Amino acid sequence: MPERAHILRDFQPTRRFFVGIDSDGCAMDAMDIKHQECFTPAYLKYFDLQAASTLVRETALFVNLHSTTRGQNRWVALARLFELLRQRPGVLERGVVIPDGVELQRFLDSGCPRSDRGIAVFAAAHPSEEIERCIAWGKGVNELIAWMVHGCAPFPGVREALVAMQDDVDCMTVSATPMEALEREWHEHDLARYMRVIAGQEMGSKAEHVRWAAKGKYADDHIMLIGDAPGDRDSAYSEGVLFYPILPGREAESWHRFRDEALPRFLAGTYRGEYMDSLVAEYETLLPERPSWATI
Numbered sequence: 001m002p003e004r005a006h007i008l009r010d011f012q013p014t015r016r017f018f019v020g021i022d023s024d025g026c027a028m029d030a031m032d033i034k035h036q037e038c039f040t041p042a043y044l045k046y047f048d049l050q051a052a053s054t055l056v057r058e059t060a061l062f063v064n065l066h067s068t069t070r071g072q073n074r075w076v077a078l079a080r081l082f083e084l085l086r087q088r089p090g091v092l093e094r095g096v097v098i099p100d101g102v103e104l105q106r107f108l109d110s111g112c113p114r115s116d117r118g119i120a121v122f123a124a125a126h127p128s129e130e131i132e133r134c135i136a137w138g139k140g141v142n143e144l145i146a147w148m149v150h151g152c153a154p155f156p157g158v159r160e161a162l163v164a165m166q167d168d169v170d171c172m173t174v175s176a177t178p179m180e181a182l183e184r185e186w187h188e189h190d191l192a193r194y195m196r197v198i199a200g201q202e203m204g205s206k207a208e209h210v211r212w213a214a215k216g217k218y219a220d221d222h223i224m225l226i227g228d229a230p231g232d233r234d235s236a237y238s239e240g241v242l243f244y245p246i247l248p249g250r251e252a253e254s255w256h257r258f259r260d261e262a263l264p265r266f267l268a269g270t271y272r273g274e275y276m277d278s279l280v281a282e283y284e285t286l287l288p289e290r291p292s293w294a295t296i
Contacts (some may be wrong), residue, residue, distance in 0.1 A: 002204045004179075008212035011197060013170055017267065018214040020174035021195075022206070022227040025071065026246045027173075028185055030152035031228075035064045038144035039074070043081065046137035047099060052091045059084050059091075059291070068289045070248065071229025073114045073176070074141070078134065079104050084291065103130040115201070116142070154189055155246075157255030162194040164259050168267055173198040174209045174225060207235040215239055221272055226258070230287065233280065242271055245283035 025031030040060045049056045063069050063080050082101040085091050112118040116138055123131045165171055171194055175182055179200035186192040199209045214223045223241035228248055236243035244262055246254040265271040
């Protein structure tokens with residue numbers, strides 16, 4: 001069990017309802033800037049992809065923001081990027097050499113945590129040039145984020161939704177972002193006051209956050225996870241609890257709809273079923289599995 005997971009296991013309800021809220025790309029408008037200005041330039045630099053920069057950028061943003069792999073773990077997304085780039089004739093025609101991803105996949109299959117520390121442990125036991133380049137890329141991303149990402153505000157409607165929940169709902173941040181960044185961002189915008197716990201990657205996965213903090217302490221239909229990525233949906237479904245999708249590109253609309261429409265249904269016990277299914281179906285149409293260039 002993660003070192004700080006006891007905070008979640010010890011968590012006790014003070015309200016009848018529980019809502020876990022993802023941070024980047026869901027409550028905080030920090031996801032696009034991280035991928036557009038940090039992850040993507042680092043792909044170009046650390047894997048020598050400059051000669052196909054336009055196509056690499058398009059592919060990277062598809063993987064990380066605009067497809068069913070939105071919000072995936074960075075190392076899983078890196079493997080998917082390599083796979084798609086190797087399939088793009090325009091990239092290969094420019095003479096760009098794409099890593100074959102064999103050693104990266106070995107790491108993903110190794111059982112080591114899919115984190116900076118986990119890949120370092122794997123590299124110590126299985127050194128290779130590819131893994132060293134992946135580690136250098138990961139460090140480069142972290143440096144760019146520390147340099148670039150500051151002052152990212154919550155989406156319009158987030159604060160109002162949190163205020164609307166206070167009388168009936170125990171709210172908790174449920175995120176794969178490191179705790180240091182979460183604490184800084186939620187306190188910076190005076191949103192931490194509305195959260196019972198701020199849970200990040202050091203406390204486990206999002207599904208584990210929900211399981212340890214809420215399952216068995218609230219009725220399943222009194223537990224909801226709000227998120228913007230398919231992984232958030234899957235975490236909610238794996239625990240048998242409710243999911244409310246924040247639509248990528250329509251975040252403000254989604255938060256206003258939550259406060260005015262979905263929250264009253266949640267509290268009245270009429271959220272699950274046709275209403276939730278319609279919201280999830282709408283969400284899923286926005287994130288295709290295959291890129292447009294593969295379907296032309």
